[in-house]
Amino acid sequence: MTLQEIVFALQRFWSERGCLVHQPWDAEVGAGTMHPETFFRVLGPRPWNVAYVQPSRRPADGRYGENPNRLYKHEQFQVILKPPPADIQDRYLDSLKAIGIEPSAHDVRFEEDNWESPTLGAWGIGWQVLLDGQEITQFTYFQQAGGIDLHPISGEITYGLERMAMYLQDVDDVYALRWSRDVLYRDVRHEEEFQLSRYSFELADVELHRRSFEAALAEGWRLLETTGGRTYLPAYDWCLKSSHAFNVLDARGAISVTERAGMILKIRKLACAVARASVDAVAPAAEPGSTRG
């Protein structure tokens, strides 16, 4: 099964089970969780089921295209089921069958692995799913996002597409994956991996990124404080930009240990304020002057 066939199969599978199939978010993000279709939809009471591919950038994981397992940018297939159905684990296992993995012929295990995103003020309880010792999926019950307790909770399934494809195609090198029948992963992505690794480790302008980190946060706050509201979506985009600037600075080795904690906190504060603004926009505070946390 080619990489794109896996995507087709998962899209079809989840679409048939009531999921909206969305597109990747058009900004640099480190994980599918940061897509607004997850970040905003898990807040509040409204049920929501969605699936999409999200290319995820992790500058510090770049290896100049030389490491067969490690990438600056990898593809996640993200599913949100809100609220999670009681048979969510079985549905997930059925999705493996849909891409040709028969669980009874393998060792498929759910091992404890809780997830946390300090920049998004989000965390959840869950597992990594191991297929014959290889982690292929992160399975999480979201408990909190943007610092807000979730009622109901959401089930998040994040497939590592390259990992699963490598398994299915029986290759040891990510660049040897068949993306389509005729084109290799190497042909699509190798040069990009080299250039982006080189950029984030050697060339990225540290001062520029420091300025853009601060500027993005400032713009986010300015939007939130604009009278009339209805600004949390662009504010969130700026929050994502600040997060990416932080990741580049981190890969560049420009952040000390103590500075690091402070910067993460700044991103989280904006993310939490954005989440709060979106919740308030849907359900405005019942009484004027009522306090909220």
Place this chain on the structure above:
Amino acid sequence: MAELLLEIGCEEMPAPWLCGLAEQLRARFLEAAARERIDAPSAVALYTPRRLVLAAEVAARQPDREEPVWGPALKVAKDASGAWTAAAQGFARKNGVAVDALRVAAKDPAKPAEAYLLFLRGTAGRSTADVVPGLLASVLRALAFPKRMSWDAWLDDGRGAFPFGRPIRWLVLLVDGQVVPFAIHALEGGAQVDVAVESGRTTRGHRFLPKGCGGEPIEVGSLAELRERLRERCVLVDPTERLARIDAGLAAASGGARFEDHGLREEWRDLVEYPTVLVGRIPAEFRALPAEVLETVLVHHQKYISLRDADGTITRFAAVVNGDGACGTEIVRGMERVVVARLRDAAFFLAEDRKRPLAARVEELAGVTFHQGLGTYRDKAVRTERLVAEMGRLGLLDGPACIAAAQAARLAKADLVTLMVREFPELQGVMGGLYLEAEGAPAEVATAVRWHHLPVAVEPDADPAAAFAGRDGEARVFAAVSLADKLDTLAGYFGIGESPTGSRDPFGLRRAGQGAVRAALDFWRPKPGEPAPDLEALLGMAIAGYPGLKQPAEKTAAVAATFLVDRLAYVLEARGFAADEVSAVLAAPEREALRDPVDALRRVEALQRVRREVTQDFAALAEAFKRAKNILTQAKPAARVDPALFESEAERQLLDTASRLQAATTGTYDEQLRGLAGLRAPVGRFFDDVLVMAEEPQRGNRLALLKTTLSLFYRIADISRLGGMS
């Protein structure tokens, strides 16, 4: 008696919780049963990652009860003619009985004449099946998890939301084979909707096995049936059965050869419902990797057990799978592929790292922050090397040892910037040692670097005890580097006011402190006549090694010294010395334990031995010395004892004994302490016969005598601290 059977079917619970959870379930159930007056003579808890099972022998009902209900006094209940009054009639009516059916009894046994009407209200015991739902709710609520999750569930017990360890998906609840109704409700968007889980007699087997009917519902009526049905469906619900299967698998896999399981057998047991041990091979090209690297990848990252050939080479690994081992070949191929990917990374890192000598990396440490305000690891390397050189100047290390220790101190942190340690941080120190060994560095330098993070555990046989057994020379170099590293860390953190408080110790300073103590106690190994490390002096030098700490040096030294004495006490108590013995030795007024911890250890060993021989003498002396100390706080003793002022034989005898003991200070600590036991009689007599607080000059003279006696053993211990704190 009836059988109560409970199975909580849940999504995979974390393995490290399970054993404790099962025990909690049993204990909380027995407590709740006692509270509800349901006789439950035995209960057993079993589990797998997907189920917690409780089976108990229970009475079918609560026992019946009679409650006394007191009515009016007899003299109010009957009129002069002996007829029942309105008050009596009313009491009988209220309780629904005829007035003649009431009893007459004394409410207060002490006043048998004062009789009252008495109604014994019989309450029939409820059937266990009726009590169980409420009882189960309280048991479920009482289970403590390291981390709970909301799964939008609530219980109808008046307490609402019902977080748990993982979502519950089915519930078997039977009393003598009959289903007891119990429901967990779902909460959707804040509104309580349908039932999420309802009790029944339906369990589920293995998720995937047997092939074709994995996960299908199965009905059961008893524990015996549950065990059997589950066994048919590839679930061993009893953890001991799973462990036995693992052990059999491991025995076959290892061919009887010895292997280190690193606690994985128990973890495996609790990770799967049906364990089968499979064996994978390490491709020949990776077998030459250092065993430590192989073990890190296999054990820590993949939870596999490494298996060695006859010559000690790691050639294979054992892994557990959750199944019957069918399709094992394909599964093993997948596992091998994961292992190989990791080992290939490791081999690449190793080759890259070896392109440059470790010493060439010391400069790069300037880019790694040790702690904000305490500089980089480059700075730390310089300070630690300097501290080791000071040890040489103090005569603690001879020339060659000092040169080796200085080299090791400079190189100890250099592996932090190697690729291997960046990828596998748990290998820091180890990689430095291995790289040095490969470069042909002296053995004592390589071993010192390798182990310098340790010791951290308090047990005398914990790592690296075995590595330095019978190797005193290497142990000394290691101890010097380890001690210097830890004292430097303590000096720095205390110097910026980062001391541990309560349960907060983010920088692991307590471990560093006891590590420093242990480096001196167990690894310095001074020969007779050789000086032992003076922790107080070295601490002062470590503080002076920092260019500008926030706190004044004296304050840092005082706080850190108190902290180290405390760590020394902790280590000694962990070795089995009684707290009062440790306290007595550490409080010896004429010895500072930190100046020679090795000597402190010898003193407390002697005290423990001799006190066991002459327990009574020491108990009596401790009492007397406490009294003496107390008296000495009340008045001033004379400058010296004047025998001419003695008025009794008791005084003379005490002085004689004391003088004799004072002259005999050359013996071993054991001999000196045995001599001390001889003071019991004269001290006892002194307190019996002599009034200390007499008029002057006798008073001052007697106090001086007491002071002399008290201080006799101040070189060894403050005996007044035995048997509780003075």
